[in-house]
Amino acid sequence: MSQIDLEPVKGTRDFYPEDMRFRSWLFGHMRAVARSMGYEEYDACVLEHADLYIRKAGDEITRQLYDFKDKGDRHLSLRPELTPSLARMVMAKGSALALPVRWFAIPQCFRYEETQRGRKREHFQWNMDAVGIASVAAEAELMSAQAELCRRVGLKLEKGAEPEVIWRVSNRQVLGHFLAGMGIEGDQFAQVCVCIDKRGKITDAELTIELGKVGVDAERAARILALLDVRGLDQLATAVPADNPGLAALRELMELAASFGIDHLIRIDLSVIRGLSYYTGTVWEVFAQAGTFRRAIAGGGRYDRLCEQLGGAAVPMVGFGFGDIPIAEVLAELGRLPQLPRGLDDVVFPMGPKAFPYANRIAAHLRAQGRSVAVDYSQRRFKHVVQRAEDDGAQRLFILGGDEIAKGVCKVRTLGGGERQESEVPLAGLGA
RNA sequence: GACCUCGUAGCUCAGUUGGUUAGAGCGCAAGAUUGUGGCUCUUGAGGCCGCGGGUUCGACCCCCGUCGAGGUCCCCA
Structure with missing residues (x-):
């Protein structure tokens, strides 16, 4: 065969x-x-x-x-x-x-x-x-x-x-x-x-x-x-x-x-x-x-x-x-087929392997709140990750690069809106 | 069971009376932009042209068969 x-x-x-x-x-x-x-x-x-x-x-x-x-x-x-x-x-x-x-x-x-x-x-x-x-x-x-x-x-x-x-x-x-x-x-x-x-x-x-x-x-x-x-x-x-x-x-x-x-x-x-x-x-x-x-x-x-x-x-x-x-x-x-979302709430994006453990802990923290969370381990270009998260219907992107971890924070980006909204949240508050 | 139409890139489709190396758009990937999406530009990967025979110097193209998808009958979970 x-x-x-x-x-x-x-x-x-x-x-x-x-x-x-x-x-x-x-x-x-x-x-x-x-x-x-x-x-x-x-x-x-x-x-x-x-x-x-x-x-x-x-x-x-x-x-x-x-x-x-x-x-x-x-x-x-x-x-x-x-x-x-x-x-x-x-x-x-x-x-x-x-x-x-x-x-x-x-x-x-x-x-x-x-x-x-x-x-x-x-x-x-x-x-x-x-x-x-x-x-x-x-x-x-x-x-x-x-x-x-x-x-x-x-x-x-x-x-x-x-x-x-x-x-x-x-x-x-x-x-x-x-x-x-x-x-x-x-x-x-x-x-x-x-x-x-x-x-x-x-x-x-x-x-x-x-x-x-x-x-x-x-x-x-x-x-x-x-x-x-x-x-x-x-x-x-x-x-x-x-x-x-x-x-x-x-x-x-x-x-x-x-x-x-x-x-x-x-x-x-x-x-x-x-x-x-x-x-x-x-x-x-x-x-x-x-x-x-x-x-x-x-x-x-x-x-x-x-x-x-x-x-x-x-x-x-x-x-x-x-x-x-x-x-x-x-x-x-009749054009009545429903538009059904994938149902993904959040994406966590660790930019390198060193950030993976932090990402996993944050994901677990969010999941415990009942949210559907995927961790993007791809290490691909940032624009690709953001676009993919957006296409998947995620509401938020949690960004974990070397700079963030050094500062003890995670950048949280709100997706879907017209304007870019980003804030820094202490890792401790996210279970990481 | 009968008749008809269609199978070409991941998707939607071009492809001249049969003629060299089969194209486009979208999508995908890389870069422009060493860590910030949607716009733009450049480049790239990706094809047994459904499958198997036949005709021909030569077939995506013509013929036969077969598989699959649609349509009209028939029928119906």
Whole structure:
């Protein structure tokens, strides 16, 4: 090997300190929002048994597993999402886990797919999940958390103006009950959902033929497709019977959303399906209205039977995922990326090796006061050291040359201002 | 999985129908200023022209492949 490849693995990112500042800032807001709502942080390993993700419904996510065999011939996968791990952890605790619990995490997730704008092979995804809450109050709470995060990073969601982010919300029970009324249930319902998911990539005429193959005649197919075009509660109320549980759930959700002050951000939209087969109730996707990024920046849903599908008892669960890449794309396009300082407070500059011990003692003295202090051992030209300290955002430069030490002082220079400000401070007062 | 565009210095990019030694700005380094930044000037370092084949007397340039980055579909954590 002559030279290693300096590029990170395809679709993955390096985080240099300047990149890490943004990431830490974003994650900090995510943690703050989650904790403010009583959610506790947890995590699992990035490696999981691939079986955890392989579902017979043929989810897209299963085909994009970043999987491999380990040396023990285990079929493992880098996690594509955290939800199955959460279900596994909840099941493992069993009845020892006093429900409800509210948990959050910021896991790094992987998928093996072609890269595009806002879509790499690796990303971090803020997850918040409520376990053991059957009421759609949990959904409203989670959406309000997403809204709060959007607000904190600088997106405008005020009432009265056109919001920069909206929530497109549906409920799978609407379609489920509707189909049950036609005698379509169980496996056939799943097959119909798979067909419906193709909507947009094939014509409605072709889709009608596909539906015919799974036993849905043209007349019923037309009614199904019409249902997907429904927008808003009023229109939905005329499209389905009053006893449709999905309709009732969406009505209740809107009422609760109002109490969180986010009802003006929600658009009832029956075309929202979501690609994960385990969703059973509310499903939603979050879209930026401002800018040109048209991909969902976050999504969520209720999955009350995932634990059951994994072989345990059913537990009502609902949660969302919120990726770090789309939100960064949106903020960048809108010019809202924050200017984040490096966070260095002081630089101590010993001009020669004899001054190093003095510099170290002064640095320790300042650090004990809670300041971030770097000692510049470079012995480079003075102008270079000053410029570097300034570029690093330091507020003060502590200068220690032979003259200062002979006098028992340290020159303290204030950086950043227009005028030069310098004073001499006795070494004894600086712990040196 | 389909189609399209682009890979030249650390960064942003020039580079003539294929022709000698591949350039600029910014940045970096040294000096002017033997210990005081931001301005200015001088000088310097830094390149397998993404990688591998091919065509040609000769390839940064043309052809094929490959890797990577973007874009439009498709889809989606």
